[in-house]
Amino acid sequence: xNHPLSYVEAPAxxxxxxxxxxxxxxxxxxxxxxxxxxxxxNRLDQIIGRRRxxxxxxxxxxxxxxxxxxxxxxxxxxxxxxxxxxxxxxITGFQMAGELLGMDxxxxxxxxxxxxxxxxSEVCEIPFALLEELLSHIPTLLHHxxxxxxxxxxxxxxxxxxLGNMRAEQRFAVFLVNLSARYAARGYSSTSFQLxxxxxxxxxxxxLTIESISRLLSRFKxxxxxxxxxxxxxxxxPAMLKALAAGTENCSPM
Amino acid sequence: xNHPLSYVEAPAxxxxxxxxxxxxxxxxxxxxxxxxxxxxxNRLDQIIGRRRxxxxxxxxxxxxxxxxxxxxxxxxxxxxxxxxxxxxxxITGFQMAGELLGMDxxxxxxxxxxxxxxxxSEVCEIPFALLEELLSHIPTLLHHxxxxxxxxxxxxxxxxxxLGNMRAEQRFAVFLVNLSARYAARGYSSTSFQLxxxxxxxxxxxxLTIESISRLLSRFKxxxxxxxxxxxxxxxxPAMLKALAAGTENCSPM
DNA sequence: CGCGGAATTGAAAATACTCAAAATTAGTGG
DNA sequence: CCACTAATTTTGAGTATTTTCAATTCCGCG
Numbered sequence: 001x002n003h004p005l006s007y008v009e010a011p012a013x014x015x016x017x018x019x020x021x022x023x024x025x026x027x028x029x030x031x032x033x034x035x036x037x038x039x040x041x042n043r044l045d046q047i048i049g050r051r052r053x054x055x056x057x058x059x060x061x062x063x064x065x066x067x068x069x070x071x072x073x074x075x076x077x078x079x080x081x082x083x084x085x086x087x088x089x090x091i092t093g094f095q096m097a098g099e100l101l102g103m104d105x106x107x108x109x110x111x112x113x114x115x116x117x118x119x120x121s122e123v124c125e126i127p128f129a130l131l132e133e134l135l136s137h138i139p140t141l142l143h144h145x146x147x148x149x150x151x152x153x154x155x156x157x158x159x160x161x162x163l164g165n166m167r168a169e170q171r172f173a174v175f176l177v178n179l180s181a182r183y184a185a186r187g188y189s190s191t192s193f194q195l196x197x198x199x200x201x202x203x204x205x206x207x208l209t210i211e212s213i214s215r216l217l218s219r220f221k222x223x224x225x226x227x228x229x230x231x232x233x234x235x236x237x238p239a240m241l242k243a244l245a246a247g248t249e250n251c252s253p254m
Numbered sequence: 255x256n257h258p259l260s261y262v263e264a265p266a267x268x269x270x271x272x273x274x275x276x277x278x279x280x281x282x283x284x285x286x287x288x289x290x291x292x293x294x295x296n297r298l299d300q301i302i303g304r305r306r307x308x309x310x311x312x313x314x315x316x317x318x319x320x321x322x323x324x325x326x327x328x329x330x331x332x333x334x335x336x337x338x339x340x341x342x343x344x345i346t347g348f349q350m351a352g353e354l355l356g357m358d359x360x361x362x363x364x365x366x367x368x369x370x371x372x373x374x375s376e377v378c379e380i381p382f383a384l385l386e387e388l389l390s391h392i393p394t395l396l397h398h399x400x401x402x403x404x405x406x407x408x409x410x411x412x413x414x415x416x417l418g419n420m421r422a423e424q425r426f427a428v429f430l431v432n433l434s435a436r437y438a439a440r441g442y443s444s445t446s447f448q449l450x451x452x453x454x455x456x457x458x459x460x461x462l463t464i465e466s467i468s469r470l471l472s473r474f475k476x477x478x479x480x481x482x483x484x485x486x487x488x489x490x491x492p493a494m495l496k497a498l499a500a501g502t503e504n505c506s507p508m
Numbered sequence: 509c510g511c512g513g514a515a516t517t518g519a520a521a522a523t524a525c526t527c528a529a530a531a532t533t534a535g536t537g538g
Numbered sequence: 539c540c541a542c543t544a545a546t547t548t549t550g551a552g553t554a555t556t557t558t559c560a561a562t563t564c565c566g567c568g
Contacts, residue, residue, distance in 0.1 A: 082411055085500035085501055086500060087501075088419045088501060090411075090415040090419045092411045103404055103407055105404070107405040132396060132400065136391075146360050147360055148361075149404070149407070150357055150358055151361040153361075153403070153407060154362075154366045156414065157346045157358060157366065157367060157410065158336070160417060161344040161346075163461060164460075165342045165461070199514075206418070209558080211515090211557075211558085212556065215516085215556095217516090218516075218517085230564095230565085246338070247341075248339060422523075422524065452547090453546075464548095465525075465526085468548050471547095472548075484533075484547095
């Protein structure tokens with residue numbers, strides 16, 4: 001406490017001004033540095049820009065803005081959304097801690113979608129030009145970056161399958177099971193979690209209306225498959241939900 | 255003709271055994287080598303594997319197979335499709351000459367979808383491990399590869415918008431306008447082209463039934479927006495189709 | 509306590525689907 | 539080249555799922 005340096009260092013401890021450090025980050029096994037050794041993590045750390053806070057409902061970036069950074073989510077949740085010529089909107093994904101935002105912008109050096117914070121959140125800025133330079137020198141990082149982009153491609157293909165091929169009930173089950181798995185991967189409960197997005201957002205993402213989502217929740221509740229209290233969800237019958245999601249089971253509309 | 259070497263060289267002219275050469279390929283401005291200088295194209299050429307022919311309806315790869323190569327389409331058309339647990343199928347894209355197949359497999363080293371030839375086609379094998387090694391040495395190629403992956407991400411986001419947000423008529427217009435633009439980019443007519451895929455494939459891709467596609471074609475024909483003869487399509491009113499695709503115009507179902 | 513946004517519920521309407529039959533086209537072998 | 543069969547496409551009629559519109563309830567918040 002009375003260490004001679006503490007007075008000097010204290011002003012630097014303003015969290016938002018602190019340089020983000022992958023080495024100390026609890027997410028580094030989920031995030032870009034996955035699989036890197038200490039030396040390489042440090043090289044990555046050196047190019048990571050400032051940490052940025054984004055308040056709920058604010059945009060991290062918007063469609064059309066020039067692209068300079070990717071963003072790794074440190075804390076919080078985001079949604080990404082497309083807007084078409086006639087004002088129609090489609091949420092293309094919900095992202096959580098450890099996930100990377102902005103990869104769609106590489107192709108044209110402009111963002112192709114908006115990214116909005118679903119709650120107060122924090123991201124690490126990753127200047128893409130510097131990252132790409134670094135990729136040439138760290139083969140492990142290069143390969144892992146390609147895996148991340150590829151994973152985004154497969155994720156989107158799964159959503160295409162969902163939107164093109166599934167009925168409302170199955171879509172919603174897939175949505176719940178997917179959230180469940182991602183929370184589990186982060187060490188949280190797989191059966192009990194909070195929806196960070198509104199019913200409207202869920203509906204938009206799943207290609208359904210808010211009313212349909214509301215009805216589905218009521219139906220699943222009535223069947224005893226889950227409990228809902230506002231945005232708090234508890235999966236009471238994960239096996240049944242997985243079966244619904246897989247399409248091996250289904251329930252009559254009532 | 256009577257050149258002393260001609261007899262010796264002739265047997266090597268079996269086209270399918272010829273090593274693919276990016277330098278001589280008419281597609282190199284659309285494909286992976288885009289923007290490379292001659293020296294770098296040659297380095298790329300050295301890692302490109304054999305050229306492979308895929309007959310109509312055959313698979314270039316299937317879901318679950320181990321991943322070793324990306325494929326650049328030299329000639330012909332492909333479709334990629336997802337299959338889910340209950341047998342439901344979703345076509346996630348139609349690919350044409352100059353486009354890259356297989357990027358979804360990088361994430362897990364296994365293919366996540368099937369790629370099937372829509373007609374007799376030809377691809378260049380690109381061993382991914384070698385490509386990735388080369389990327390470290392050619393920054394231009396590295397960046398272009400990232401653009402290609404990113405472009406695939408944005409393409410899929412557009413399809414999500416289509417599937418989640420648009421009515422049948424608009425989906426179909428988007429489909430036609432997209433094909434039109436891609437043929438134009440390849441130097442073909444933007445208003446007159448052949449559908450390489452069945453009505454069933456179109457329907458599956460757009461999240462509609464074959465009957466809906468058939469009715470839409472009839473309706474568009476009756477409106478004078480296009481002519482169809484089997485798989486030959488002629489866009490008679492591209493502006494209207496673009497407006498429909500953009501959602502700034504629409505037509506009553508009849 | 510009352511206001512406002514979000515969520516739920518109900519009833520009517522619409523879009524696209526299913527099922528069925530007919531027409532057209534493609535493929536095959538004589 | 540034609541005939542035959544199989545596959546694909548078109549068209550129609552009825553149905554189903556989901557949407558739309560409207561009204562109500564729930565909750566947070568000043």
